[in-house]
Amino acid sequence: MNKSILIVDDEGGIRYSLRGILEDEGFEVSEAETGELALSHLADEKPDLVFLDIWLPGMDGLEVLDRIKKEWDWLPVVMISGHGNIETAVSAIKKGAFDFIEKPLSLEKVVITAEKAVEFSRLQSENKALRTRIETEQPARLTGNSSSIDSMREVIGQVAPTDAWVLITGENGTGKEIVARSIHSLSSRSENPLVAVNCAAIPEELIESELFGHEKGAFTGAEKAQEGKFELADRGTLFLDEIGDMSLKTQAKILRILQEQCFERVGGRKTISVNVRVIAATNKDLFKEIKKGSFREDLYYRLKVFPLEVPPLRDRSEDIPLLISEFITRLNKQHGFKPLTFTDSALKVLTRYSWPGNVRELKNFVERMLILFSGKEVGPDKLPPEITDGPQVEAKNQEQIPLPLPEGELDFKKARAEFEAQFLETKLKEYKGSVSKLAEAVGLERSSLYRKLKAYEIQVD
Ligand SMILES: Nc1ncnc2c1ncn2[C@@H]1O[C@H](COP(=O)(O)OP(=O)(O)OP(=O)(O)O)[C@@H](O)[C@H]1O
Ligand SMILES: [Mg+2]
Structure with missing residues (x-):
């Protein structure tokens, strides 16, 4: 796509010659005669660069620069300085302008400055994407050697390279987030960010602005325009966690993005297009939510392009010993605890416990033992009563009996x-x-x- 430039100058001749030079170089050009017009243009459309005259009737160039830096600080601005106001141009640089060019315009300087500024802004947004990635991504490693984890790995390997939307279901702490991250890291989008949003953790009135972004003044407290998670996840993956906790209004908006891959920021008029793969997760039974009227049926079917259920730990208890040793190694590396092992009979007790909090509960348990246990080897008598007397897995072969699916249950x-x-x-x-x-x-x-x-x-x- 061609890069776009906004020229702000009251002199028609300057706008005309700048337009000519820049269009010849393949830029798309728009114009504004005054600072006020420039700002209203920017509210609707975001160019990649602004050429801004210092002397303007009404609001002058420095004021316009201040406004731009306040609201769209990533947007590079090149000042156009008339003869004799170099000092002002220098103070504009101090206020955050990228560079300045002097009248009369030199063709070569205009072109070089424009290219440098556009390159600078590209690098800046790349850095931003990188930062988002570092902030949000943890290494995704799915530990386990049970047949259900094996087949889940296989399925992940199959679905990851397709661009299909995935709906991950499973009880609390089963590893839904790890699965989402694995899919992303095995997909063609892995170079771009995975942005995670926990729909349950964001107050209802903020979720739309969190997802879609907002324009300045869209609501009290919106002092700056802000990109939403959908924009940040462009060309990458958006992980919508706890999707069962989203309001019907937000669901309607998500459905539209799903169909059209576009949306508007809160308080904005411009339609923004993105290319986002959505992976959603929930521990709720969405089918029940649909019956209650709190989840849209059409959204459910569209999200569920590829359904993936993460089984509870009690159905794959053979993974427990491996998970325990993995957590010991990982936590030791992080915190420098001493080594710890569990005797075979202790492991037997641990695999019989039903772990209602799944892998997360197991991980917390291992961490607690590393901190509290002073010996080297944990026997069954050293296990806490909530495990020895807690809910137990019944007959081991239970999982082999295929349970009939209740009516309306997801198949x-x-x-x-x-x-x-x-x-x-x-x-x-x-x-x-x-x-x-x-x-x-x-x-x-x-x-x-x-x-x-x-x-x-x-x-x-
Ligand atoms: N197969 C696994 N291998 C290694 N670690 C795992 C595995 N499954 C889960 N974990 C760990 O257990 C914890 C819980 O996993 P995760 O956050 O992915 O679960 P979740 O299903 O998203 O839970 P919730 O429903 O509570 O959000 C995390 O610390 C994760 O690293
Ligand atoms: Mg989770």
């Missing part, structure tokens, strides 16, 4: 199979029917891919 297996079938069919076409190539691309044995294709009744030449 994740079916939805996943449908997605997989569709995915494989499209990919097979992409690889011109070559099963070997497809097998390599999706990381499956050729024979198991064949079996899958057959099961899904996908034609193989």
Whole structure:
């Protein structure tokens, strides 16, 4: 896309010649005759650069510069200085102007300054994206060797490179956020930020401005225009956590973005387009919420393009020993605790406990033991009563009995199979029917891919 420049000067001749020079270099140019007009233009449209005359009728260039730096501090401004007001130009630089050019205009200087300023602003926004990424991302590592974690890894590997929206469900502390981060880091968007928003933690009246941003003065306290999370996540992934806690009004807006990938900031008129992949998570049963009327059915079906359920820890208790040793290693590295091991019989007790708080509870437990336990090896008699006397997993083979799905319950297996079938069919076409190539691309044995294709009744030449 061409970079755009706003020229603010009361002299038509200057605007005319600047426009000519800049358009020849491939910039898109708009003009304003006064500072007031420039500001109202900026409220609607954001150029990549402003050329601003120092002497203007009405509000002068320095005042306009102050306003720009207050509201859109990232926007580079090049001052146009008349003969004899170099001193003012220098003070403009001190106020945050990027550079200045002098009248009469030198073609070469105009072009070089414009290019430098645009490059500067590109680097600035890259830095900003990098900062957002560092602030929001933690390493995503899904520990576990149970078959359910294995198949979850496989599914993550399949869905990550597609741009499909994903709805992650699961009880508290099962690892929904880790799953979301893994999907992002394995996707083609991994170079761009993953921006996480916890919908439950933001007060209802602020959530829209948090997601969509706001213009200056949109509400009391909105002293500056601000980008929302959707804009920050452009070309990346937006992780909408606790989506079941969003108001119906916000849900309607999200639905529109989903359909059109565009929105307006709060108090703004301009429609902003973004390219965002949304991964949503919830521990609520959204189907129940729909019945209660607190969640939109159409949004639910659209979000659920690819549903992924993270099983509770009690259904994969064979992961517990590995998780424990992983947490010990990680916490020791972070805090320098002493090494700690659990005896086999202690591990047995731990795998029988049902961990209602799932992996998070397990992690907190390990941390507590590292701090409180003075020995090196934890036996069953050293385990706290909330674990030894707490809720226990019943018969171990419980998970093998397929439970009938209650009426109206989400049929994740079916939805996943449908997605997989569709995915494989499209990919097979992409690889011109070559099963070997497809097998390599999706990381499956050729024979198991064949079996899958057959099961899904996908034609193989
Ligand atoms: N498979 C796993 N391997 C390693 N760590 C895990 C795993 N699953 C969860 N954790 C850890 O457990 C904690 C809880 O995980 P996470 O925040 O992803 O859960 P959640 O499902 O989003 O929870 P909530 O519903 O409460 O938001 C985190 O500290 C995370 O690092
Ligand atoms: Mg979470």
